Amino acid sequence: MVEWVRPQRVGEAISLLSKMPLDHYQIISGGTDVMVTQRLSMHQKNRDWLDLSAIPDLKEIEVHDKGIRIGAGVTLSALRRHPQVQKFWPMLAASAAVTGAAPIQNRATLGGNLCNASPAADNAPVLLAYGASLEIAGQQGSRIMDYAAFHVAYRKTALAAAELLVAVHIPYPPDKSVSLYRKVGTRAAQAIAKVGVAACFQIDAAKTIVQARFGIASVAAIPCSLPTVSHYLQGKKIKQIDAAIVRKGITHDIAPVDDIRSSAEYRLETTSRLIWDAIQHVE
Amino acid sequence: MKVSMQINGQKMQVQAKPDSRLLDVLRDELGLKGTKEGCGEGECGACAVLVNGQVLNSCLLPLGQMDNADIVTIEGLPSDSPLVASFHACFAAQCGICTPGMMMAATALLSEYPQPTLEEIREGLSGNLCRCTGYGRIYEAVLQAATGVTHG
Ligand SMILES: Cc1cc2nc3c(=O)[nH]c(=O)nc-3n(C[C@H](O)[C@H](O)[C@H](O)COP(=O)(O)OP(=O)(O)OC[C@H]3O[C@@H](n4cnc5c(N)ncnc54)[C@H](O)[C@@H]3O)c2cc1C
Ligand code: FES
Ligand code: FES
Numbered sequence: 001m002v003e004w005v006r007p008q009r010v011g012e013a014i015s016l017l018s019k020m021p022l023d024h025y026q027i028i029s030g031g032t033d034v035m036v037t038q039r040l041s042m043h044q045k046n047r048d049w050l051d052l053s054a055i056p057d058l059k060e061i062e063v064h065d066k067g068i069r070i071g072a073g074v075t076l077s078a079l080r081r082h083p084q085v086q087k088f089w090p091m092l093a094a095s096a097a098v099t100g101a102a103p104i105q106n107r108a109t110l111g112g113n114l115c116n117a118s119p120a121a122d123n124a125p126v127l128l129a130y131g132a133s134l135e136i137a138g139q140q141g142s143r144i145m146d147y148a149a150f151h152v153a154y155r156k157t158a159l160a161a162a163e164l165l166v167a168v169h170i171p172y173p174p175d176k177s178v179s180l181y182r183k184v185g186t187r188a189a190q191a192i193a194k195v196g197v198a199a200c201f202q203i204d205a206a207k208t209i210v211q212a213r214f215g216i217a218s219v220a221a222i223p224c225s226l227p228t229v230s231h232y233l234q235g236k237k238i239k240q241i242d243a244a245i246v247r248k249g250i251t252h253d254i255a256p257v258d259d260i261r262s263s264a265e266y267r268l269e270t271t272s273r274l275i276w277d278a279i280q281h282v283e
Numbered sequence: 284m285k286v287s288m289q290i291n292g293q294k295m296q297v298q299a300k301p302d303s304r305l306l307d308v309l310r311d312e313l314g315l316k317g318t319k320e321g322c323g324e325g326e327c328g329a330c331a332v333l334v335n336g337q338v339l340n341s342c343l344l345p346l347g348q349m350d351n352a353d354i355v356t357i358e359g360l361p362s363d364s365p366l367v368a369s370f371h372a373c374f375a376a377q378c379g380i381c382t383p384g385m386m387m388a389a390t391a392l393l394s395e396y397p398q399p400t401l402e403e404i405r406e407g408l409s410g411n412l413c414r415c416t417g418y419g420r421i422y423e424a425v426l427q428a429a430t431g432v433t434h435g
Contacts, residue, residue, distance in 0.1 A: 004284055004301030004347035028345070035343040036324050038302070049302060053348050077337075101410030102388065104325060106337045107344075 003048040010057055010137050010166055016050060017162040018139050025050035027164075029058075029073055030107040032100070033116040058111070058166065061085075067171040069135070072111025072164070076123075077102070079110060088172055091126040091181040091198050098122060098183050111165045114147075117155045117222075119257075122196055124151075124223035126181055128215025129198035132170045138163040151222035174202035174211070180278045184270055194218055194262045195270045199278035201233075209233045209282060214275065219254045219267045226253045229275065238283050246279070247272045286350050290315075291359030301347035306330045308346055309356060317357035317383050321412070328411030331384035332356050338391035340410070357383035360390065365428035375424035377415035385411050389425045398429055 005025075007013045017025060026047040028034045052058060058073030063084045070079070076096040079085055086093045099122040100108060113123050114134075132147040139162055147168070150158050159165065173179060179200040196217035202210040212233040214226040229249035233241065250272050256264040284301040287294065290313065297308055306323075309315040309332070321329035323342050330341040333355040360366070366386050369375070376382040385408060392399060392407030399407065404422050413421060426432075 002300060002302055004345075006347065006350075028348075031345060031348065032325060032343055035304070035345065039323065049345070049347060051347055100325075101328075102391075102407060103328060103331055103338050103340045103410040106339055 002046055004051060005049065006051040006054045008054055008056070010055060010164060013050060013052060013055065013164060014137055014139060014162055017164070022161045024048060027052065027115075029053060029112040030075065030109045032104050032108045033112060033118075052111075052164070058109075063088075067169060070110055070168045070170070072115075072166055072168070073109050074111075075106060076100075076108050076110065076113070077105040080105065089126075089130060089170060091129065091179050091200070092123065092170070094181045095123045095126045095183070095196070095198070110168060114150065114168070115157060115159065115165055117151060117157050119154065119220060119222055120196070120218040121223060122183060122217060125196045125198035125215030125217045127168065127170070128223060128225045129179065129181075129200040129213045130170045130173065131200075131213060132168055134165060135167040135169060136163050137166045142166060144169070148225060154221040173200060176204065177202045178281050180281055182274050182278075184274070195267055195274065197271065197274040197278065199275065199281075201279075201282050203282055206237070207282060208235060208237050210235075212279075214278075216254060216271060218262075219256045219271055221255075221257065224254055226250060226275070228253045233279070238279070241279060243276060246276060250275060284347065286346050288349055288351070289353045291355055297346065299346055301345060303346045304342055305332070305344040305346060305349055305354070306341040309341060315356050315358050319380050319383060321380065321384075326412070327381070328384040328388060328408075329381055331387040331411065333387055333391060336391070336394065338388045338410075355387070355390075357386060360386060364390070365431070366390065366393075366424065369424040369427040370421075373420045373424035373427060375416060375420040381411060381413040381415075385413070385421055389428070392425070393429055399425070401426070 027050050029052045058071040060071045061074055062069045076099050080093045080096040113121050127147050133144050134147050136143050152158050181198045183196045184194050198215040200213045204210055212230045217223045229246055232249055256267040258264045285298050287296050299308055309318050319329040321327035325340045325343045331338050332341045334352050366389055388408050388411050396403050404425050
């Protein structure tokens with residue numbers, strides 16, 4: 001008999017996980033990834049289920065003086081409709097709004113999108129560009145880690161056994177900043193991204209770039225940032241930026257992949273254009 | 284696992300495996316065959332139902348998450364819903380496989396936006412695929428249900 005456990009608190013979920021061998025439980029939140037994959041392998045596994053959807057703590061959004069804390073179980077439709085998310089983190093409202101269609105967004109959670117760890121996860125680039133961090137709970141209590149360190153290899157995260165993602169923390173973007181998010185797919189609704197790009201520039205009064213931060217989905221084995229390009233752009237005005245150097249930096253920072261949705265060449269070209277386009281918004 | 288739900292206004296108890304899909308419970312256990320299966324992967328919306336007022340794809344819903352849920356299927360849509368008349372008047376169904384899901388998504392859309400723009404209709408129905416109509420007649424039907432006005 002398959003068991004379904006539905007704890008009410010994070011601590012309860014952690015203690016259930018820690019009592020059982022690794023992979024005993026299939027963790028489920030909104031189920032929009034799990035219900036598809038478990039059906040594809042329905043007869044192979046008969047794992048018990050650990051359902052996070054009844055834990056009220058995971059559903060909370062809290063805006064405070066340093067930024068926002070978004071529970072891992074907050075749905076994408078709640079995020080895109082949240083007035084303060086729209087106001088202060090517009091790229092996140094935008095990425096949530098293009099992650100699947102309405103019936104998916106009503107169920108899909110932000111935490112599920114990150115933990116499922118697809119290189120094409122639509123909300124990943126935005127969180128990288130905003131410099132988000134993650135709150136992770138385990139037996140020893142909770143820890144905070146940079147989101148940029150979360151994806152360690154293709155579909156592999158830094159979550160250890162009996163750990164759960166509890167919340168995403170995002171600081172306010174710098175006072176003078178410009179941000180931009182674009183998803184390129186085969187069609188508007190419900191298409192897995194061919195390339196997703198988010199950029200956030202902090203600029204000074206003279207329009208010099210103080211800091212540039214990027215996030216890109218679908219171009220490599222994991223969602224990635226562009227450290228070489230960010231470093232190159234720092235301290236520059238738009239007129240001083242050389243497109244060829246930016247492109248070389250992108251080639252260096254991402255290792256674009258060939259797959260069923262697109263070729264490596266297309267991805268590199270599209271990424272370069274999207275990044276170049278984003279840089280123009282600094283003016 | 285025993286799960287209590289309210290389906291189309293009626294309290295029910297269902298005994299089934301916790302990872303059964305709501306879609307299968309509705310069709311096979313409760314005989315509510317109006318809800319269709321297209322893709323079984325959340326892509327097409329043929330299986331859409333309302334759960335606590337939100338449109339969701341029942342092929343992605345495990346019974347284990349449905350305890351105390353308030354569910355409305357196409358059978359629970361009142362026959363005097365303006366959508367019924369407008370889908371008919373606009374010839375918005377051909378083979379009809381997508382129609383129940385379209386009507387459920389449209390019901391959710393109209394309760395959030397009673398006077399939707401064409402853009403809002405497109406967005407609200409973007410999780411529902413139709414292989415027959417080309418969508419124009421369906422958008423028209425939703426618009427007509429909202430305004431009571433017949434266009435072109
Ligand atoms: C038709 C369709 C269209 C889609 N379109 C898109 C799209 O355009 N863009 C996109 O990025 N995604 C898309 N998705 C994928 C999916 O909807 C998202 O990734 C979603 O955000 C997953 O969230 P969930 O709560 O449903 O995850 P679940 O399926 O519940 O879980 C996903 C994974 O994360 C783990 N997990 C969940 N929560 C936690 C937690 N708190 N701690 C630790 N592990 C956890 C689960 O064990 C599982 O491995 C689509 C899916 C479908 C079916
Ligand atoms: S059958 Fe559920 S979305 Fe296609
Ligand atoms: S009427 Fe045939 S799929 Fe829509």
